[in-house]
Amino acid sequence: MHAIRAAVRAVRGQVLAAGRAVRRACAGPGRERDLVVQACKAALAAWIAWAVAGWWLEAPMAFVAPWVAIVLVEETVYRSVAHGLQQLAAIATGTIAATAAALLLHDTMLAMAVVLPTVVLLGHWRRLGSQGVYAATGALFVLTGGSIGVTTAAARITEAVFGAVVGIAVNALIRPPLYLRDSRAALRDATEEAHDILRAVADGLAEDRWDAGEAGTWHERALRLRRLVDDSRVALGRSRESLRVNLRRRTVAPGKDYDDAVLVLDYAAVHTAGVTRTVLEAANHSTARPHPHLSHNYAEFLRQTAHALHLYGHSRFGDRSDRELRQAVDELHRMLDALRRSLTRSRPHHPDEVATYGTLLAQAHRLAAQLVTPSSDPAPTAAPATAREG
Known part of the structure; x- marks a missing residue:
């Protein structure tokens, strides 16, 4: 019973803290309002990327574009650009490695056993930074996503590039953050x-x-x-x-x-x-x-x-x-x-x-x-x- 009351108090405290954060966001400029703006920009970037790639162009791998776009609306424009380049390099590496292994071995399970340890290790490469995990993610998308081929791999990389461009552009052009x-x-x-x-x-x-x-x-x-x-x-x-890399820099x-x-x-x-x-x-x-x-x-x-x-x-x-x-x-x-x-x-x-x-x-x-x-x-x-x- 005591544990339940403590949990209820903890939840009530979190709700009250969230309410105070909302009031501060509505009251004026501050950290809370910055977070709200960045969240809305990330959602907008994903919507634009899907509207173009999925709804208008009906690209075969359209889901990759909004996924990349939303994660690249980062705290700073510079970080969006730097992480975008690293992420694209990681996704391309994982996608190419998985596609090549699957086509050569003609066995998805065997290709997964061969490729995943390699790309996971590659994810720790210093030059990829925090984006190295996307090498393994890109490989898994290839090996678990149905048909595997050069055309499919090219489509995934193209959609990732498009999503990165949208995410970076939205972050850079719409109220780029200053701190x-x-x-x-x-x-x-x-x-x-x-x-x-x-x-x-x-x-x-x-x-x-x-x-x-x-x-x-x-x-x-x-x-x-x-x-x-x-x-x-x-x-x-x-x-x-x-x-x-900030257009608002004055x-x-x-x-x-x-x-x-x-x-x-x-x-x-x-x-x-x-x-x-x-x-x-x-x-x-x-x-x-x-x-x-x-x-x-x-x-x-x-x-x-x-x-x-x-x-x-x-x-x-x-x-x-x-x-x-x-x-x-x-x-x-x-x-x-x-x-x-x-x-x-x-x-x-x-x-x-x-x-x-x-x-x-x-x-x-x-x-x-x-x-x-x-x-x-x-x-x-x-x-x-x-x-x-x-």
């Missing part, structure tokens, strides 16, 4: 999460709340932050790829400032995880707890670090100026010097206490070192304007 908005959103999400984690840890240290459960939650969030940074890196690569690709932001967030994720791990170990009594006065000073430093990260995100991708960020980073380094002096004056009574605070201080130094002032780099101006169009 600049996704890069900025992913970077903002990672920056704000880093800010929130550091603020939460700072509040806990300031109030002397070193509860193991709460410290464990902070550390889990810090570990998830690394995945958000990885998502940002993937989104940035997809943004740049979406501008290649701006430059994301510049070095985006790469710098990912690098800063990467370091922030690593050292935030280091801070939360040290706090968790102290909460679990694996290491000594530093003196409350030292903890309070460290909490103030974390608050300033969180503030600097927040300003960094707005300076790079928002409406704040570099001047505020420079002031925040200068203050951060002053607070770091004060932390070093407070450790020298405090003379902790236990060596483990010195080790704990020294570890926290090392992470603080590394965090501050990464929040460099971006005044020497040009601010991103062109990309945000176009990001709203994607």
Whole structure:
């Protein structure tokens, strides 16, 4: 009974999530609307390919055209072209190999035993990429599709070529996808999460709340932050790829400032995880707890670090100026010097206490070192304007 209730809750959660996604797609531009547009384009490509090959021309292998067309309406136009070429090469190889084996051996089962291991191995060839599986698919279509001959094989390859042309053309000519908005959103999400984690840890240290459960939650969030940074890196690569072979391209690709932001967030994720791990170990009594006065000073430093990260995100991708960020980073380094002096004056009574605070201080130094002032780099101006169009 408990399992049934859990399943019902899971289904209800999925339905609610789907409803929220639909509302976001209807509300305005975003990832959800992009997915809807791409799905409609894929369906249109398949319909056009079938209408021409199956209904109008009545081609013998008409089903191949819509099948290839629908899978080649990909996330980016460049990927459609690259995967289209790979897929056609794989289909042609599998089709030719299966046809030749069947005609030479005069036995479909024997031909299947000979050809399939070869084409499956060929599917792992690096030059075919993720499309290598279509070599085996093409061979199976030949060996299980009835009549086998040179004419039939030529028809399959011709229909595949036509479907690829339709899929690529639809993706390239009808609202070709751009993902600049996704890069900025992913970077903002990672920056704000880093800010929130550091603020939460700072509040806990300031109030002397070193509860193991709460410290464990902070550390889990810090570990998830690394995945958000990885998502940002993937989104940035997809943004740049979406501008290649794209007729909608009206701006430059994301510049070095985006790469710098990912690098800063990467370091922030690593050292935030280091801070939360040290706090968790102290909460679990694996290491000594530093003196409350030292903890309070460290909490103030974390608050300033969180503030600097927040300003960094707005300076790079928002409406704040570099001047505020420079002031925040200068203050951060002053607070770091004060932390070093407070450790020298405090003379902790236990060596483990010195080790704990020294570890926290090392992470603080590394965090501050990464929040460099971006005044020497040009601010991103062109990309945000176009990001709203994607």
